[in-house]
Amino acid sequence: MIPELGHFALILALCTAIILAVVPMLGSFTGHSGLMAIARPAASAQAFFVSLAYACLTWAFISHDFSVLYVANTSNTSLPLVYRISGVWGGHEGSILFWCFISALWTGAVAVFSRSLPQVLLARVLAVLGFVSVGFLLFVLLTSNPFERLFPVPLDGASLNPLLQDPGMAIHPPMLYLGYVGFSVAFAFAIAALIGGQLDTATLRWMRPWTNIAWMFLTLGISLGSWWAYNELGWGGWWFWDPVENASFMPWLVGTALIHSLAASEKRGVFKAWTVLLAVLAFSLSLLGTFLVRSGVLTSVHSFAADPTRGLYILLFLGVVVGGSLVLYAFRSHRLNSTATYELVSRETALLLNNVLLVVACAAVLLGTLYPLFVDALGYGKMSVGEQYFNAVFVPLMLPILFIVGLGAMLNWKRDKMKGRSGPLLILAVLSVVTAGVLATQLLSFSFAAVASLALAIWITASTVFGIVHRIRNKRKRLSAVMHTPAAFWGMSIAHVGLAVFTVGVALTSIYTEEQTVRMEVNTTHTVGGYTFTFAALDEVRGKNFNAIEGRFNVERDGADVGTISAQKRFYDVRRDTMTEAGIDAGFTRDLFIALGEPLEGGQAWSVRIQTKPFIRWIWLGTIFMGLGGLLAALDRRYRTVSSRSKAAKTSTGKAKSALDSMVAGSMASTATATDTPRSSGA
């Protein structure tokens, strides 16, 4: 009964989404405010129905309803509760429903928090979001119904892929989807701006927090995926340039360009058409990523099923969205003229350069990802593009980007003089290189690449600090200057330092990792990277739904005990899958990584992969900083104080402010009254 209810709710959601996509858009053209007013309730209704459908599917998982085909294929009675809940998005059908769910939530959030937007604009934004929802809801209902029944009902399910039974994998998809789908908001604003033929500062100001939040989720989502791969795949790598990883990385690159371009557009009124194009591209790449991952054209843990109709559907939808928006862009973008000017030496130039570099980097990744697919589709044979291609193209592009990040943070908007600036800049640059050289040679062994990357990381950090100091140096009350520095500025600074931390992590890990694959018996020792690993014991362990063989290794360095690492080889009961659970001794400056390979000679000896990985934690630490920066920037007060009336509303709400409240306060600016406050804060 519950699954049918879910299915029915999904159909109702589709109906409301169609209404949402059509009626307000019509209203916006005819100027009929009654039609436009349907947008917000329709968005809320859609969010309700999709949430209901989603809850029904979750219930089927929790209650082990194996009469539902999808549950029977993805769950099992021995699966722990947390993986039954995350199992909902552990297969194809559920993950698409999950996409719809997130999309409905974003749409609902826009409806709730954007009341102060002009009615026409809001109607169009919500209608575009409704259109995207229609696309995905139709996809679920036509090609991948998660509520399909199965008869006869099996006694137990086929269980979740053990690779996905990991806490990192449980939260990676929600984060990633929040990011992917979040770009649909920026996309909707961009399309609405193109239709209306104008993009004013107020609209841009609205777009910024939404885009920042989406970007934050995408950053954290990709980071979690990389962390999961490191923990679960057993080869000790954190990034593989796998097409599926690229699929999430391309929207990130363009999204990064977008948040910077948005900043320039909002503050200085430049690059408007470019900003709109980036918003369209970011979302298109999110859709492309979904297509690549879900259509089964790629061999990966993510491609659950290869059903040609699904691939064709997403491809068609992709064609409509990308084609439609680019045609619209071609006809309307000239109306989004940027009146402001800037000179060659200015922050605008730095932002533009980095924007172009990011897009070029994205294009390089796109080429490497799609080329093999095209060649295959055209029947010229099968091929793959290796990791080396991506490294060879990507790294040289990143170096100027890192340099310009530091430079741009120190330049003024509009115009700056190199005269008087070049002195401090030069000193800072020389200091960065010297410090990097000293650090690299003293603490590690010399490597040109390590010095260059460290120098760039120090350069970014130093210039960020310089920017902060510059901001408050000339103020009389320094403390209050610090207090009054906008959150967006702190967000930018933290994110840039995060980038520096990330750079250090990537560079040092890839340069100084030591890896050996060896044959070890119990009580033998092996030395890698100055650490001595003793294979202490081999035991059998029983987990909730798996048996494991666990190897324990004692680690010493220079005679001092470092700790014990346990690495497991797991054999899952239901799917009869074998999984490597790597043993990792995590540290701030180094990780020790051990993965059991295979038993040799009947289990007396094992092949063991041992790695020492300096500074690998910094990679994820850096991304956490970036995400935090994105969040802080989104919470900036300026996005809340749209008019004086919003201030009045804000003081009445009191001091208790959460991330959402801040946007609520802004959204109440022109339409809502103070009585709305309790309801909105609860939302």
Add this chain to the structure above:
Amino acid sequence: MTPKRKQRLLMVCLMLSGVGVAVAFGVNAFKQNIMLFHSPSDVAAGAVEPGTPFRVGGMVIDGSVNRSSETLAVSFGLTDHAENITVSFEGILPDLFREGQGIVAMGSIDDQGTFNATEVLAKHDENYMPPEVAEALEKAGKMPGTAANYGSKTVQP
């Protein structure tokens, strides 16, 4: 030219040259790093020069896996049910490597026709077969019936 135009020209030139350099890097790296896929039949037909890196895929022949007792060296037979080749590899095979199942290996053949693999990839899932392997098997007319989970909508290549 007005100073502003001069600046714009400079800017455009800067960008074009930057993008140009990037494209040059890209194309160069691209040429060096594409790896073609060949089936054991292709290899037997002499489609690949010894020493050229490529990918090969097929099914691991039952009972063909041969491990060294001293080192991590391993060799096994790979087939598309039309032709066989011998693959040798040193290192850890993936978790889902099993006899009788589909894998993809990267490497090159030597003069004796042995494929020296630098990397061996197995599928992520019990019922999944790498599409390259499936196609190679189909071409050779030897596609085995695949086991489905429940119903027809589940993983089938």
